[in-house]
Amino acid sequence: MPVRFINNIEHHRRRTVMALAFVLLFLFLSILLLSMAFIIIQTGHDCIGADCIVCVIIKSMKNILEQIGRAISVALLPGTLLLVFLVFMFFHSSVILPLTLLELSVKLNN
Numbered sequence: 813m814p815v816r817f818i819n820n821i822e823h824h825r826r827r828t829v830m831a832l833a834f835v836l837l838f839l840f841l842s843i844l845l846l847s848m849a850f851i852i853i854q855t856g857h858d859c860i861g862a863d864c865i866v867c868v869i870i871k872s873m874k875n876i877l878e879q880i881g882r883a884i885s886v887a888l889l890p891g892t893l894l895l896v897f898l899v900f901m902f903f904h905s906s907v908i909l910p911l912t913l914l915e916l917s918v919k920l921n922n
């Protein structure tokens with residue numbers, strides 16, 4: 813197979829994956845924003861009591877939004893811990909890493 817044909821297939825594949833990713837992102841954000849808009853709009857509805865369907869929908873949407881928030885926080889936790897560790901290493905590298913002989917001799921020469 814010619815190399816140009818393989819490159820075209822790879823380029824088409826990447827564009828398809830990017831398009832699918834954008835569609836999924838659009839759907840995710842749409843669900844998120846529409847859920848929040850529904851909750852905001854319907855918070856002052858005329859409630860009929862225990863069998864109110866609007867209250868049931870609002871409650872389920874709140875649960876979905878809370879689950880999304882928890883999933884995002886769980887996904888961000890390892891990155892946050894790594895960032896804190898790297899900042900700590902950057903500012904306190906001499907505490908964690910032992911000094912090299914060269915660093916010790918430089919300090920002794922002062």
Ligand SMILES: [Zn+2]
Binds near residue numbers: 860861864
């Ligand atoms: Zn209600």
